[in-house]
Ligand SMILES: NC(=O)C1=CN([C@@H]2O[C@H](COP(=O)(O)OP(=O)(O)OC[C@H]3O[C@@H](n4cnc5c(N)ncnc54)[C@H](OP(=O)(O)O)[C@@H]3O)[C@@H](O)[C@H]2O)C=CC1
């Protein structure tokens with residue numbers, strides 16, 4: 001399969017590398033200058049769990065990419081998704097599928113502004129990856145990715161993408177209800193990413209805090225109220241229990257910090273808060289309801305971004 005990875009930070013580069021090892025023809029593109037420069041001058045380095053590997057993949061600026069692709073894998077941060085789509089949309093032809101695996105909510109609406117449903121695949125992944133430096137990334141796990149076609153007639157094409165992932169040792173499954181899967185993953189990110197970033201703790205430490213279960217339950221209740229407005233229904237207790245399994249050493253090891261901690265605390269970069277807790281707070285507010293936990297968390301995260309002098313866009 002010919003694959004373009006649009007957004008080749010931690011996740012994009014790691015997925016691209018593993019899909020290349022699985023026999024796919026992969027092109028990476030990104031707009032971060034230091035990243036491009038590091039890959040140009042020294043090559044891409046991927047630590048695939050515990051094996052440090054030099055990847056033969058090249059990385060280009062989106063403006064340099066030409067050709068036909070079967071699949072465009074979107075892996076920009078949520079706030080730069082639209083910008084990335086603007087840069088690569090001309091590369092999406094009649095039969096190209098665009099797969100969005102970003103964390104966060106509201107991305108399908110963004111994709112629909114540019115692409116027909118038949119071109120869109122939506123998904124979520126619990127794989128984790130980390131930026132070690134420009135052009136140097138760690139894939140911490142080959143965990144599951146769920147994918148579904150938006151146009152019901154495109155299941156076969158979606159299954160072909162799932163097969164390409166599985167053939168490349170990236171486990172992937174077909175999601176019968178991708179809206180549910182996306183909300184469940186957003187709940188996980190909404191309960192742990194922002195809390196760990198604000199308290200400067202890792203996921204295992206969050207799991208051990210006495211107060212965690214109640215805080216998490218409240219956050220997930222607000223996500224459930226917002227999801228219901230979109231016709232997605234889930235059980236708050238079930239999601240709280242499921243979320244808690246990620247706060248155990250079995251998933252989080254001894255020191256796993258979620259991506260928002262990596263952005264805000266380690267790398268002092270803007271966060272995806274407006275697409276997680278911020279999305280829920282906005283959604284409920286528009287419906288005349290209130291999400292006190294999500295609202296406060298969003299304001300705290302933006303407050304910290306501001307205090308650190310990080311440029312960000314506050315989605316209203
Ligand atoms: N990391 C993880 O474990 C997981 C991440 N995800 C999701 O995947 C998506 C991509 O995340 P991830 O790959 O972690 O993000 P990264 O920050 O590693 O990469 C995303 C983009 O950010 C820009 N960028 C990265 N570092 C810098 C820097 N220091 N200075 C300037 N720009 C930089 C680059 O592109 P550009 O300059 O073009 O913006 C890069 O392509 C997100 O939606 C995330 O939530 C999902 C599951 C797990």
Ligand SMILES: CC(C)(CO)C(=O)C(=O)O
Nearest residue numbers: 126128189192193258259
């Ligand atoms: C670690 C995990 C799976 C949960 O927060 C994640 O998606 C992230 O770090 O963004």
